[in-house]
Amino acid sequence: MLVFNQFGSKINYENGKCANCNRYNTSPAWCKTCDPQKTALGWTSGNKNIDDCIKELQLNATNYEDVIEWIPFNRLNNIQKVGEEFLALWLDGVRLIQYIKEPTQSRVPSSGIRLKILHESKNLSEILCKFKELIQSKDNSPKVYGLTQDTSTDEYILVFDFKRYEYCGKCANCNRYNTDFAWCQTCDPQKIAQGWTSGIKDVDECIKEFQLKTARYEDVIEWIPFNRLNNLQKIGEGGFGSVFSATWLDGKRIVSGKSTENVRSRTPSCKVALKTLPGSQKIF
Ligand SMILES: [Zn+2]
Ligand SMILES: [Zn+2]
Known part of the structure; x- marks a missing residue:
């Protein structure tokens, strides 16, 4: 059943209730009134411009799984160069809504992800422009998870997903389309x-x-x-x-x-x- 709240947003009872304001969520396990603020608190990249940029994106997030985040470099493991990119394990992992009794915020620990050094790194505003452009691109490019910074070189690095193909079926673990036949490179x-x-x-x-x-x-x-x-x-x-x-x-x-x-x-x-x-x- 769909009803609308005073902001005109859709409310779907299947999204579960917000533990904070006790109203129905606006998307699965996500309350547009309470969750963006919570997400934007309690972290810093160490750079105000980057914090402002990511917090702005977080405050506009309409879905738990689409939240962009600052990923501390020490939360990445097993970084390996493959071609022009790097692969790594993200210890905290990609966000995943799990349907237990009702939708619940969770993660896929030690997710495989891709890293790409943003070579515009000399100029921070250019990096942030490129970063936003990649997040907002509508051309079916892989999902962006966030930004990190190599603590030894100071380079900013994009953290993003693999290409996924509907014809490869779905991964039973993360519920996303597979990256190859019967294979999800995240899981x-x-x-x-x-x-x-x-x-x-x-x-x-x-x-x-x-x-x-x-x-x-x-x-x-x-x-x-x-x-x-x-x-x-x-x-x-x-x-x-x-x-x-x-x-x-x-x-x-x-x-x-x-x-x-x-x-x-x-x-x-x-x-x-x-x-x-x-x-x-x-x-x-
Ligand atoms: Zn709420
Ligand atoms: Zn998977």
Whole structure:
């Protein structure tokens, strides 16, 4: 049911009630009267012009998930350069409305996000112009989450989302369209990087670094426990080491369907080749 308050705003009972003013929210878990002010309090970038710019955007926010924020640099982790951009994990994470009993403000902790250095950084007003322009652009460009500043170089950096495609289906974790078939780059790389270990810290870190920048399910690099390999047969010997064939019980990752209904699966018991790496201990 829709009714209108004295400001003429739509009120939808399904948006839940504001805990502050006890009136119905104006969008899911968001009260336009109370929430923007709360969001604009309790933080500073250390620069008045930046604070003013972001607070102005926050005071006009009509949706919890669209709030632009100042993201302290130490809330970003695992920053990796990929092409002209950087990828990182945002520890607090992207805003997400969760529907438990009623809509609730929440976050997706350790979200994968993209970073882009704003090279206009020499002139602050140019940076803020560019920043606002990117937020307000209507050309389907990826959603902007906010701004951060590299504390070692003082450069201002845009924090933003990946491109998402309706035809790739929705991510069950963050409820946004996927960034590739059966893959959400905000949520899935972190999940893949958890729950396994090779037993050697350096090896884990190396593989996790690859996992955290994975853009497609089929491209995931993984640690394969030796007992998941069967029928080992030596098929060659070279200057670099020995080559074996084997059966990988779990198998390659594949996406079947390639539509909004796509599902992740494996090709169990597939044949793979193994090569000993120079310098490693003799394991056979
Ligand atoms: Zn309120
Ligand atoms: Zn997701």
